[in-house]
Amino acid sequence: MKGRTAITVLILAMAALIGTVVAANETPVVPQEFSGTVTINGNPAPAGTVIEAFIDGTSYGKLATESTGVYGGVEIDDDRLVVKGGGDVIGKTITFTVNGNKAAKTAVFSPGELGNIDLSVQAGGGTTPGGSTGSGSSGSGGRDPSSPREVFPDVRTPASPDVGTTPLTTTSTGTVDRDAAVVSSDRIATLSVPEGTTARTSEGTPLTSISIRPASPAEVPAATGETGFVAAGYTYICEPASATFNPAITLTFAIPPEVWAKEDISTLTVKWYNPKTGAWEDLETTVDREKKTVSARVSHFSTFALFVEARAPASGDVTPTTTATPAPDGEETPAIPWTIMGIVIIGAGIVVGGYLWKKKQN
Template sequence: MTNTTKVSIVLILSLALVAGVMAAEEVPQMPDEYKGKVTIDGKLAPAGTTITALIDGEVRGTLTVDKEGTFGGNKNIDQNLAVTGYADDKGKTVSFTVNGKPAGHATTFRPGEVHAIALTAKGDESSPGGPSSPGGRGGGRSAAETLAPDLRAGAVTVNTTLTVTADDRTACLTVLEGTRVSSDTPDPLDAITITPLTAGDLPEIPADATFTFAGLAVECGPEGTAFDPPASLTFTVPAETWADLDPDRLVVKWYDPAAGRWVDLETTVDPETMTITAEVSHFSTFALFTEAPTAGNADLPGARVTDQTGKDASGGEGTDWTIPVIGIVLVLVVAAGAGLYLKKKKE
């Protein structure tokens, strides 16, 4: 076989491999479908409104509203907003616009599923991402979602799934359809907000705490709002930050101002999408933390941490060397005595 033939075969195999990889990435997935409500400046969007879905800034689906304020549905005749994608799009952010304006909502591409969402947009040239948070900490804006304008110190059951996304896209709050939402304040519960916080905005973390701030925090409001069943708060960690974190030690905590301490929440970590989700039953300040490893080498396989009594500091029994040492000494004494006896007998 000539060198030319060898090179040609290698080139063909290389091109086939590249084509295979490209083909795997470019395999079309089942659409990710959306239905729900859409408002512009707080009012039901009129028929003819255009909703667009994008991934990486590329248009992946469009739909024209044919019924005021709603799109899609459960009937076969209802047209959902279908978002197309490929294998490598799984887990990527899907953003939306309404008549070309940012809709203040984002989710992740999950092919083959149908989701209920609520889209809100501005009808003017206001800055995107939701209204400014008056006096909000962290210097950022908070996203807002109409909830129950007539709710005052009572409760209401939401009739559609609501998702509110923070302005920096690092956190979102999801309230499922059928959730009982209550308020203990006399103010109308006309919106729920989620405002990003910085480390300097957080309540004090004790100097002797066994956890450290992992860089993401939000304040959800209005204060006094509660959910039954709990709402879901999801943090999305940037890829460059994820590389420095240990997924097994991540936990979301809420700050209890009455007790002056941080309290753990049931936390679910998804390394594939770099998201951390916690169930929240009421609004507060929430933050992502990394739990410190066990003191010493207790976290290493087979290692023990013992105190000065020889007992395992974690509650188990440490190794007691007293008996083995005495035994060794006795053997040496007996051996020495036997040696002297044999020496005298020979003499």
């Protein structure tokens, strides 16, 4: 009886230890990252501008800009605004401040996502998430009216294209009466709208602004049904969705020289994603070898991407294999941690040893 009791205690202890190891190996909440444009009093914010993210009045991330008018970026080594929160703030609203002034735009904390938010503030106004204001008595936590007010440099709005979003000046019928252009935050994709274009929303009303931004990995539709072509890594979302243009406007991709040298440029093509058919469809594409650009005519807004012809594997290429077992939902089943496997093996040895010892005693 004593031998059986000892074995039971060992089994319970082993189970408790395994539970502790599993809890210690739980995946932590990954941060959410943001990039975009930033303006103060309608002008591009100077380098050194401080952007801060708050959730329920508590700061969860801060960034000082390195370039005029933008923060963050889409490259892997870009210094984006990183919001680090735990599981208790998932789904909560993120508010932003620019040099202490509250921005109108907000976001929802979604761990692991790359967000693109254009921030705009009026210097010296608005309420910060902590409850203070840009003006008022020092006793209330704001700026003393008698103290010098922080003045930002008068930075001229750069020549077109604007970054991220640009307004359109249109007539009552939607005819654009001034050339306009907007470039994505990574400076790759540019939309050009010439004077005389009829620009309307999906409801047929005059279009007042347009925007373009890099799509996050989660926003890139799968290339279902594509044969012979693969995505070249440049995908952009143009908004407002389903806006129309007559005649068509121009979407231009400025390809970095190092990428241009690697790709077979004669096979580059621009496609748009058709949500009704769930497929990527070709656009008439123009390649400018001298300027290293790829352009297409766009008559309506959607998600656009650059594709390149798939290359057949060389005879010496080896197709990599994986030993991961697919889970029922299509995700890979993670390998059992070696720590847990070791505990299980040791525990099994103890149980078997105890059983043999008891049998010998009998």
